[in-house]
Amino acid sequence: MPTKFWENKEADILDLIERLVNIDSGTFYKAGVDQVGNVLASAYQALGFQVAVDQQSERGDHLVIVHPEGQHPDILIIGHMDTVFPVGTAESRPFSRDESYAYGPGIYDMKASLVMTLFAIKSLIEQGDESFKRVKIILNSDEEHGSIYSRNLIEREAASVKYALIVEPSDMTGRLITGRRGGGKFELHVTGKAAHSGEEPEKGRSAIGELAYKIIQLHALTDPSAGVHVNVGVISGGTTPNTIAAHAKASIDVRMETLEQAVELEHKIKHICGAPTIEGTTLVLQGGITRPPMIKTAKSEHLLKNVQEEAMQLGESLTDMKIGSGSDGNLTAAVGVATIDALGPRGGNAHTAEEFLDIESLVPRTRLLANVIKRLSSE
Template sequence: MNPLDLKFDTDDMLDRLRPWIECESPTYDAAAVDRMMDIAAYDLTVAGAVVDRIPGRMGFGGSVRARFPHPDFGQPGILIAGHMDTVHPIGTLEKLPFKREGDICYGPGIQDMKGGNFVSLEAIKALGAAGMQSPLPITVLFTPDEEVGTPSTRDLIEAEAAKNKYVLVPEPARPDGGAVIGRYAIARFNLSTRGKPSHAGAALADGRSAIAAMAKKILEIEAMTSDDCTFSVGVIHAGQWVNCVSSSCEAQALTMAKTQEDLDRGVAAMMALQGEENGVIFEVTRGVTRPVWEPDQPGTMAMFDLAKELCAELGFDLTSASAGGGSDGNFTGYMGIPTLDSLGVRGRGLHTLGEQIDVSSLAERAKLIAGLLMRLE
């Protein structure tokens, strides 16, 4: 049987995807992420996998590893790597409920990347129900901290990837449905300003505002953006009383670069901003980094060529590109393990209150993943 001929009931898929979406799992809420992992572990077990729960660390939730029965169980095979954390805080469902409108379905994390994780499991289940045995054993790894740079599970992902021949990453499809065959480097930074407190009404001139100094630094940092290396500040915390000149301010910055050389220059530029000005100290410390996954690696391109053939049978042309917006594919691709990314569902609005998927892409992507599982050797 051709895996592309497998039948998928879209309405049934949505009904079973719904609990995944309605279990909100923001990265920084370890208990919430663990609740999502409970659901995934149950569904993977029902699908026949041997499931391991891996405890979380560094304040993050735990991970789930599922290995499916196979004559070559334990031998190098295919790793499907995905994350179950989202950027949406608890309560987002009130503003972005799970809702279907024609071929569109909304919900927090539905595109990034619970939809892709779900269709990966659906593909494996459908193959099993059809009595089809993949040439290679299959392992699924769901992790809890990708949205903050994977600080607690990078070594786990790399260890699992090293045991396998191929890595599939069901991150959201590119806007045209294409796959990702390389990713830019990303580095994070923690920023801090230290000033001098004073009463904002009675003694304003005696203070040195850490907030004002940080605001100036943010403009300076973001002005360093070029086509080759971007800089942005996305988090800032400071102040408690409006009548106090704030003596401390914390922020987080991110830089993305197309090459390692560009990243190194960007990191050096950020670190060079440190110093003292007008009585306020500015400090920069390195956070987690995703390495450059160089595109066009032979093993990855061979996987892409196979996926392109499958998509032609499905009726569309699969494109490829190197992309910004890091994923855990950065790590496996950097390791030189053949990796194909953005195999997940089509949609738009990820990381926003309009996050949505194209319902019709559930079956499409499940068939694509099933085809890859059956044809990778």
């Protein structure tokens, strides 16, 4: 793709990134996520794409974007519009930049990637390359909370494609991701019986006491040598210090290396939470494994080689790695699609007030995505 085309594109890309960053779009703020979706939907429609809206009541709407002339799109690109930040963050900490980096809530994870994808498609159109017709894009609204509401959509759309390109951001090394641990989220609700802890404690059944037993049992499932981790990260319960707690709740995060571990771990958690230790308390477990492990396969190795060769044409040598966190790449890989993750621009400090985007990586990563689309379309 001629270098001249990319002259001054960095400023255009940053302008749209700034617009998106200055919109609060935390996972649970539907209005903000939908506002981001409307901006991007309009941009794709202006390029001739069709945007199907998968409407949601509890979360922001998901978007599926295809070109009407693309008969059988077999390259799936996935990005998410939600961030981890609460309403008001964009106002208190809006987009800013210096010579090398840009800052703002969700700029790195992953609003810059959303804009990068749009400009990669736009570049193919403006160059007269019809490979963009082979692309299907999913922009979901709940990735930061496990893609619970978009999982079925992703798995359904992935079933008909050959490749999945996940535009999660890359770290400052630029490395790609070909493996991720699996993960799950559970909530355990415990009901006991309230009583005055001084006058009639024998009449009470402590939900907090029951939960304490379960926390110890759940944490005992952790096996670092096998890559299995169980973390009860949030607990709540009770009303006053002198009242036997009638209710308690725990939020549980689990991670594992293999699908077999995922099945076994879920079974053990259900067993632990299936019967109370304190007689007279009851337990209700919700949730499950939200992301199966992303395993590197021969198909993903072939896709990786294609991406690496295109990167070399742009003067960059890219390696790959496996990491502990999950993404929507876990879902596409689990249904057998060749998947490469972390195709987005470089940066760091995701989910913090120090989150930053490496401006210099914007155009190279956009060019890389466009070139990969073109290459895969010729296979």
